[in-house]
Amino acid sequence: MQNLKKARLVLQDGTVFEGTSFGYEQSVSGEVVFYTAMTGYPESLTDPSYKGQILVPTYPMIGNYGVPVETMKDGLPAFFESDRIHCTALVISDYSFAYSHWNSEKSLGQWLKDQKVPGLFGIDTRALTKKLREHGSMLGKIVFAGQDVEFYDPNKENIVAQVSTPEIREYGSGKYKVVLVDCGVKYNIIRHLLKRNVTVKRVPWNYDFTQEECDGVFLSNGPGDPAQCEETVLHIRKMLDRNIPIMGICLGNQLMARAAGAETYKLKYGHRSHNQPVMEPGKNRCYITSQNHGFAIDDKTLPDDWEPLFVNVNDGTNEGIRHKSKPFFSAQFHPEASSGPVDTEYLFDEFVKNMEKSKK
């Protein structure tokens, strides 16, 4: 095996993990978060929600099926969730130097190098995860010899601004016109809308869409603390006075809640997996969902005209809200999946139905 460089993962509390580099060789820092999904590293790495974060998959062998070819479909890369890797670094237990898949064109290590993202293997990711779990999350840095860096907390900055689109872009030519507020949108949201006869107008996170002529508004997922996006919240609040259907996902869900007047808080144990069960309150229907969030809506602060739409079966936290009379709803989990289970894709149909109804 070739000579590989060693590097250390240093946590805020002083814990040090020794690992071996398989990506770009440069010291970096960020917030260290884990996720327990067993598939989908190309999707996760390109998910803008991971901006500023050092990603730790708990599944030990990563890189098995390489990285897919870069083909474009409908103006979007066919196999990724954005046009680049967003996380700061990747930390894993065991790296598959040799990969095998019909749709791959390069190894994970090569991709990380191309995108200048460090990657470490040989780390006890289970031990690391247990530590992160108890701290909620922690700051950390990857340090190559003689190249120390400062700790950096992405939650103190408006990182949404960094991942949002700088300009307005349009996709498709469908029947329904939807304004997509891009706080760090995963492309699969756009794909799901396009599939449903929608024209997507993707606008920057702070764009004032309140006067737009449209059939619906979509609030995307995104990274960081919702409190950093007050500008977006103000726009949404105005929009709530109108009757145009709104749907939100993840950060979009939290922004919707804040716009409605509810509060958000940081969870003790963040949800970072593909196996989160959610239920509609008062019903016996459960769905398995893909989740990646450290903040949640405080149910108790929901105004009277709003109600919980979903609740997490594991810890009882809020997983979505809806307006009691108007066509506004949002989900904390990821109905667009990619990666993850596709059980709640029907929510996109609900959104389109709402638009169809309000069109009439």
Place this chain on the structure above:
Amino acid sequence: MKEINKILLLGSGALKIGEAGEFDYSGSQALKAIREEGKYSVLINPNIATVQTSEGVADKIYFLPVTPDFVEEVIRKERPDGILLSFGGQTALNCGVELYKRGVLEKYDVAVLGTPVQSIIDTEDREIFSGKLHEIGVKTPRSIAADNMEQALKAAEELGFPLIIRAAYTLGGLGSGFCANMEELKKLAGSAFSYSPQILVEESLKGWKEIEYEVVRDQYDNCITVCNMENFDPLGIHTGESIVVAPSQTLSNSEYHKLREIAIKIIRHVGIVGECNVQYCLDPNSEDYRVIEVNARLSRSSALASKATGYPLAFVAAKLAMGYGLHEIKNSVTKVTTACFEPALDYIVCKIPRWDLNKFEGVSKLIGSSMKSVGEIMAIGRTFEEVIQKGLRMVGQGMHGFVGNNKEVKDIDEELVNPTDNRIFAIAAAFDKGYSVDKIHEMTRIDKWFLERLKNIHDLKEELAKYTTVRGVTPMMLKKAKQMGFSDFQIGRLTIKDETLSAHECMLRVRAYRKELGITPCIKQIDTLAGEYPAQTNYLYVTYNGAETDVTYERDGKSVVVLGSGAYRIGSSVEFDWCCVSAVNAIKKAGYRSVMINYNPETVSTDYDTCDRLYFDELSFERVMDIVDLEEPKGVIVSTGGQIPNNLAMRLYEQHVNILGTSALSIDRAEDRQKFSTMCDQLGIDQPRWRELTSIDDIYKFIDEVGFPLLIRPSYVLSGAAMNVVSNKEELLHFLELAAEVSKDHPVVVTEFVQQAKEVEIDAVAQEGVIKAYAISEHVEFAGVHSGDATIVFPAQKLYIETIRRIKKIARAIAKELNISGPFNMQFLAKDNDIKVIECNLRASRSFPFVSKVLKSNFVELATRIMLGEHVQELHKSVFDLDYVGVKASQFSFARLLKADPVLGVDMSSTGEVGCIGENYYEAILKSMLSVGHRIPEKNILISSGPTRSKVELLESTKILLEKGYNVFATAGTAKFLEDNGINVPVLYWPDEEREPNIMDYLKNKKIDMVVNIPKNLTKRELDNGYKIRRAAVDYNIPLLTNARLASAFIYAICKVDKKDIAIKSWDEYK
């Protein structure tokens, strides 16, 4: 819906190939769920060695055949409100469908709980099933029937190449084959039409990946997939014969979730409530897929998935059947979350099948679309290298991992292309020969990811082999080797070149060096959520791919380690699981913490809520020592898990591990043939004469002393059976030439073979050399049939009092001499009150559950209390107090083993057993024989009674058959013998006589309901003819008896006991 208070559960009966221990596990879990609900459970299962048929698991237990007639009788008597059909494998499912079709369930108003019967029927019928799937746009393999060449060509055009041609209505794949173009198709179809008027033209999915999902659905339509699994071996090899990993390794997110979504679509459409398994094949070059199979019940795969994830599928399925929603059931691992989630794994598991094909004469070793393996193991780790190496050791066929074996592969190319049970080692050999990953992939179609990982192991082996001492190995290299699953033994063998050291010494050196360097494994938990939430789980595995141990150790000497029995194999299966579970229960009862080590996913002992701490890991010296170092237990129990732990006793003892109960030195004195023999001589105990010999001349000299027949047991076997009885010089030479090598390095043990002797066994428990409980049982067959194949009667019904007294005396003397504290078993030959000892094991034996349950006194519990140091009272239950008889009968799986000769000998070949209780000997015989697949013949019986002795044995039986109105047919010799004794029966001609009426025609046309064929001798003609009859009986599913004593007992039973008089009594009703 009516209220359900009493629930009937059908078990799966004896273990057989394709239906093994996994159903004891599923059934036990379901019964636990029923009990938790406070409902009353009734269980029908004749498999007496199972955990589910133990006290306290079900409320009522019937040791009766799981057949519609018997089940109906039980329903009539018990009047259950509901019935569970999906926990007893195909046996229970088929029986349930039949009861439904006969209207029995309706008649007695028994509700089928969980998946409706119609859904089961829909998945069982291929035609209906693919129709159902097509309704929802799900793809199944495409196949078109053709009656002539023109239609075949048209079908080929429609389906596209490559294709498979199958001739309809032929046995054994005659006329089938693979074709890549029109030319090949024409040729193949032409020949196929000569075998059959119709052929099937099917798309070939050869080389596609095989993937499985375990799916669960509740009555509210909530669905989850608990686990997916990927086969290492591509399509073409039965999933039961494949190496399997979980979760899938080579699937992208999109593939994984596409198949997951389809699985959920299917379970909803079919309407299953509970669990089902969906098998796919997936194109390795696109996302195209086909659904190959859906099993609407708990299966071997679901047991594996449960163990792989920690998600108790059977328990949950039972709860769902009782009406719960997934979200209403607690996750029993985390205790804080619910069953409505999908486990996240932060490790990989690898399942490897265990084959015992060497045990069978004539069987084909190729593995393919039908199952031949008899057991399996599961290895857990954090890299594929680690689990495959662990797993190959666990399988227990003398291999030390993927590399470092003294294993010769004769024809690597042939082995790679046409796999046998040795293919994985052919891959290792191919790497040694310099084959590239690409080349091996071309030949095997195994995904390159797996092959690359295997190559990593090979490459590291090459590195290690460069060293000459272990202390020369760098710490980094050593650690890397451990992370790739190398055992200390492998490392020792590869690095230490000092030939004066034994393998064990080499291993100890590696261990010492490694511990000095601080290279020790860590212990990780299986918590179903990959660490996302805190979990108090006791389900553990050992890995070198980690830096931190999840557990904190008490080190208070209050834990007791029980070593399990490993992979089920011929000679060691569910009975030892029962022994281990009994030991664990006794340990808990005595106030100690129980620690279990075992790696067999089909067992109850590896259920994490059976013991206080479960290490799902190797039962090797190295691993047990690792765990003992961490646990610092009060001691280790080696006597309840069969031979594997028993063999470790001495080596553990040498490392100062506290072996509980009988001392390791005593175990060694019983195990070592020479030492044991000397001891018997000193105690004046008789043994058959035997000698260990190294040349043919020596063997002749020994024959002059004792005469024929002889039992001969080579230490090195080339092929065929390991042990055999020979009656003359020709047979001796024939056997030695064929099967064994005799030399200084490979001695042969030759033993005098006593004919017409009864075989008697004693199962006993002693404390400090004094017997506290014992059970004496006898075999129906004369000595010469392996005790694992024999039919055993307890209490012994036909022994002289004098024989019993002598046996007790000998057992007492041995117990005293070896100062036994714990379980032991001895086997004897008895002829005219002349008693010879043939075997002595200082551990629980195969028959412990049988005698314990018949006697209603748990011998293992008693033994465990003794081993823990409690002073116990002698058990004063006399066999004369029993007003009933127990009979243990063996289950054979010859139907699955193509071409194997279904004949019994000194080597064991049964795969399972049952034990039934009767009012008298014949009733018990009848129940147990019916439980292992025999049927009461309708009319016609064929007798070919073999040597004179068995002819005499069967004379009376033939008479009473005729008196009962049966038609008896015989082969020429048998008919002549009967005629000489005043009985005239029609003659059927031998297969090689081209005369009518011929036996083969009668068998083929099912004109015979039962075949009695007693093998005569080893002459070629006899073997050929006898073999053909026996094999045809098995292939046409006609009950076959090959032992005169057993045949006679069965014939008496069917003639003396009327079916309607068979008592339908539960275990507790026998007082």
